[in-house]
Amino acid sequence: MAMTGPAPFACHNLAVDRLTKAFGAKPVLHQVSFNVRPGEILAIVGNSGCGKSVLLRHLVGLERPDHGEVRIADKSLGELDDRELLEVQKNFGVLFQGGALIDYLTVKGNVSFRLQREGLLAPAEIDQLAVEALAMVGLEDVRDHDKKPAELSGGMRKRVGLARAIVASPKILLYDEPTSELDPVYSNVIDDLILRVWEKKKPTSIVITHDVRTLKRIRNRVLMLKGVQPEDCRDPAASNLIFDGTVEEFLSSNQPEILEYLRRYKEENE
DSSP: OOOOOOOSOSOOOEEEEEEEEEETTEEEEEEEEEEEOTTOEEEEEOOTTSSHHHHHHHHTTSSOOSEEEEEETTEEGGGOOHHHHHHHHTTEEEEOTTOOOOTTSOHHHHHHHHHHHHTOSOHHHHHHHHHHHHHHTTOOOHHHHTOOGGGSOHHHHHHHHHHHHHTTOOSEEEEESTTTTOOHHHHHHHHHHHHHHHHHHOOEEEEEOOOHHHHHHHOSEEEEEOOOOHHHHTOTTOOSEEEEEEHHHHHTOOOHHHHHHHHHHHHHHO
16 A cells, blocks of 8 residues: 555645744844755754754744744745644654654554544554555564564664654655764664655655765755854844755855864764
């Protein structure tokens, strides 16, 4: 059975327009604007605290901006009521940092959870879709399906989280630090799975990462954020989105913030 999912709208262009967010007196995002084309893989990098995960939460409608907007298929998420937002969110799959699995559920139970909660499919169909999703991430062995998260390695938890993210065939996949806390070998495995899912399903894919190895393997488009400075907030033309280009352009850039980012990464990881 082919995996199917909800489709409230036919187009899934995603646009971020002058997105600005602060928590109290601390600015996190300032005048961030970019577009994501349907079926594109986009990586977002930057130092800790620059707003990458906060941006991801805005993309899926878990945060509301102070100014600006996120638009999906010409729908502004900030203008939707709770029911409308929930319908739009059905088009997303998210691999959370650390997997964010439900401790008391089995592997298959975690992957099935969303479909069971939506209640649109028969139990046999849900079971088959869960098995297919687990097979796509390399967990074909049914002996793994009844394990609890505490019995899994970090890499296996990431795989289960990815299976849960793709089980409903979402149009947009968001990955929050998919290779964090993994060794280089298993990081490569997760990167390969991201590409495998993209090649098979062509979802719009946004990868929040600090890992330059992931950039080199994905080899598509990359954005870089920097931390918001007080002077930025006084400049309506300023933005903490400081780079938008190809991976090759990023790795060969002479921009000081990028050079420092790459230097620090090399010192910490190579």
